[in-house]
Amino acid sequence: xxxxxxxxxxxxxxxxxxxxxxxxxxxxxxxxxxxxxxxxxxxxxxxxxxxxxxxxxxxxxxxxxxxxxxxxxxxxxxxxxxxxxxxxxxxxxxxxxxxxxxxxxxxxxxxxxxxxxxxxxxxxxxxxxxxxxxxxxxxxxxxxxxxxxxxxxxxxxxxxxxxxxxxxxxxxxxxxxxxxxxxxxxxxxxxxxxxxxxxxxxxxxxxxxxxxxxxxxxxxxxxxxxxxxxxxxxxxxxxxxxxxxxxxxxxxxxxxxxxxxxxxxxxxxxxxxxxxxxxxxxxxxxxxxxxxxxxxxxxxxxxxxxxxxxxxxxxxxxxxxxxxxxxxxxxxxxxxxxxxxxxxxxxxxxxxxxxxxxxxxxxxxxxxxxxxxxxxxxxxxxxxxxxxxxxxxxxxxxxxxxxxxxxxxxxxxxxxxxxxxxxxxxxxxxxxxxxxxxxxxxxxxxxxxxxxxxxxxxxxxxxxxxxxxxxxxxxxxxxxxxxxxxxxxxxxxxxxxxxxxxxxxxxxxxxxxxxxxxxxxxxxxxxxxxxxxxxxxxxxxxxxxxxxxxxxxxxxxxxxxxxxxxxxxxxxxxxxxxxxxxxxxxxxx
Numbered sequence: 001x002x003x004x005x006x007x008x009x010x011x012x013x014x015x016x017x018x019x020x021x022x023x024x025x026x027x028x029x030x031x032x033x034x035x036x037x038x039x040x041x042x043x044x045x046x047x048x049x050x051x052x053x054x055x056x057x058x059x060x061x062x063x064x065x066x067x068x069x070x071x072x073x074x075x076x077x078x079x080x081x082x083x084x085x086x087x088x089x090x091x092x093x094x095x096x097x098x099x100x101x102x103x104x105x106x107x108x109x110x111x112x113x114x115x116x117x118x119x120x121x122x123x124x125x126x127x128x129x130x131x132x133x134x135x136x137x138x139x140x141x142x143x144x145x146x147x148x149x150x151x152x153x154x155x156x157x158x159x160x161x162x163x164x165x166x167x168x169x170x171x172x173x174x175x176x177x178x179x180x181x182x183x184x185x186x187x188x189x190x191x192x193x194x195x196x197x198x199x200x201x202x203x204x205x206x207x208x209x210x211x212x213x214x215x216x217x218x219x220x221x222x223x224x225x226x227x228x229x230x231x232x233x234x235x236x237x238x239x240x241x242x243x244x245x246x247x248x249x250x251x252x253x254x255x256x257x258x259x260x261x262x263x264x265x266x267x268x269x270x271x272x273x274x275x276x277x278x279x280x281x282x283x284x285x286x287x288x289x290x291x292x293x294x295x296x297x298x299x300x301x302x303x304x305x306x307x308x309x310x311x312x313x314x315x316x317x318x319x320x321x322x323x324x325x326x327x328x329x330x331x332x333x334x335x336x337x338x339x340x341x342x343x344x345x346x347x348x349x350x351x352x353x354x355x356x357x358x359x360x361x362x363x364x365x366x367x368x369x370x371x372x373x374x375x376x377x378x379x380x381x382x383x384x385x386x387x388x389x390x391x392x393x394x395x396x397x398x399x400x401x402x403x404x405x406x407x408x409x410x411x412x413x414x415x416x417x418x419x420x421x422x423x424x425x426x427x428x429x430x431x432x433x434x435x436x437x438x439x440x441x442x443x444x445x446x447x448x449x450x451x452x453x454x455x456x457x458x459x460x461x462x463x464x465x466x467x468x469x470x471x472x473x474x475x476x477x478x479x480x481x482x483x484x485x486x487x488x489x490x491x492x493x494x495x496x497x498x499x500x501x502x503x504x505x506x507x508x509x510x511x512x513x514x515x516x517x518x519x520x521x522x523x524x525x526x527x528x529x530x531x532x533x534x535x536x537x538x539x540x541x542x543x544x545x546x547x548x549x550x551x552x553x554x555x556x557x558x559x560x561x562x563x564x565x566x567x568x569x570x571x572x573x574x575x576x577x578x579x580x581x582x583x584x585x586x587x588x589x
Contacts, residue, residue: 168199
């Protein structure tokens with residue numbers, strides 16, 4: 001009854017339409033991989049799907065079965081138009097290439113359920129409703145959400161965090177998010193795997209009613225029970241990357257009986273069919289040849305269908321960023337204790353140690369000049385390293401979710417929202433460092449100078465965040481960003497001027513400093529401090545060169561005179577460049 005009510009209430013948005021999915025001579029393979037130092041391929045070409053042809057129609061509730069490695073998942077992904085592997089042949093929906101079908105017409109529910117576990121069931125569905133349909137404030141959208149929560153038995157769990165849901169409840173939540181757009185074609189990759197018999201029956205019942213309402217539902221199923229298998233009105237049997245049979249259960253039974261392959265009583269038909277085509281090459285060839293001949297005859301009489309339209313639409317880019325920031329804010333609120341602990345461990349303790357070591361230092365003496373240089377370098381580097389390494393792993397945990405939600409929002413919106421969500425960290429950590437570390441240090445006009453240094457460090461932290469995000473996005477798929485980052489850090493922080501005079505750099509190495517956020521940060525805070533030092537005491541008995549004022553200290557380090565314009569523009573350019581590089585790396589995923 002729940003499934004029937006779901007169809008009647010929640011899924012009436014689209015009228016029944018004729019749907020024909022044609023798969024003609026589909027071939028999918030992985031490319032041969034070669035290393036640059038060896039002629040022989042390190043990984044040969046592997047054919048996943050080989051000359052697959054089939055035709056699916058409105059009301060089909062298809063069970064895609066076959067042994068492991070038969071190509072079931074690749075077949076489903078190709079139907080959804082999301083296969084990124086090399087391929088030939090065609091997959092069309094009412095004559096339109098599946099890759100160009102309007103968004104929301106086809107929805108795919110992956111095998112594994114991926115969510116932000118810290119948000120609630122309702123918050124996740126509200127986010128998906130806003131992204132797929134429009135404002136949740138509109139009565140039809142609220143009603144759709146309410147009906148889905150009720151009929152999929154999620155209403156009592158709507159305020160529970162997703163982390164507390166069972167496997168079956170998480171699968172229902174995935175299904176609910178896919179049904180928001182009322183798709184005409186629903187593709188499910190092993191929707192019952194890992195579920196108990198009750199939840200598996202509930203899921204299959206809902207999907208069956210969807211097919212009865214005029215949808216086309218295609219599911220890959222692994223070792224289905226006999227009771228669940230009978231619910232499907234169509235079978236797609238695959239083996240060795242080929243479509244061995246597609247048709248009704250009765251036709252499948254008759255075909256196998258014709259070749260004297262009879263399923264014993266009290267034996268699971270799905271297991272019997274898979275075993276029959278897997279163990280005997282002759283049986284496999286006979287069934288495959290019969291299907292190919294029958295498919296050619298059926299295709300000549302396929303009806304024509306009109307183009308389909310979807311309720312879903314692409315939200316404006318700024319609205320996507322706003323919604324993604326809203327979801328990030330929810331996550332931040334739930335994990336506030338962890339952020340406070342990070343702030344205490346990474347910022348407060350280290351800044352207290354720095355303040356203790358530099359008690360009473362002043363830049364008005366020759367001995368204090370070097371101390372101040374070290375102090376300014378430490379607070380600049382601590383802030384830069386802290387925020388960049390936190391940003392480095394930002395996409396590591398989000399990559400699976402990002403891939404799962406491909407098409408829901410733009411990659412650029414996701415990247416920008418992730419970057420903006422780290423801005424509070426840049427402000428809080430920079431201000432905390434300066435507030436604590438400068439307590440024991442003698443600064444001219446202490447409060448105003450501290451505020452100026454904090455502002456410069458916030459800008460440096462923003463560029464450092466862009467740098468960390470960019471490196472993380474570029475090397476995210478290889479998992480070596482933690483190894484590459486120190487190698488990239490070395491030349492960048494050498495350009496800061498803390499360890500060598502920038503003016504002494506070779507001419508071919510001199511431009512590297514303009515790519516270093518460490519340089520701009522050190523240049524800014526050094527100018528803020530040393531421009532206020534008009535006199536530095538110089539003992540008469542000293543044997544070293546005396547620096548008599550702050551201007552000479554800046555000149556010795558090779559820092560700029562017009563630091564506001566140069567550092568401001570430089571930090572903006574560095575931030576922009578790393579954001580673009582990071583976006584390209586994320587887009588590649």
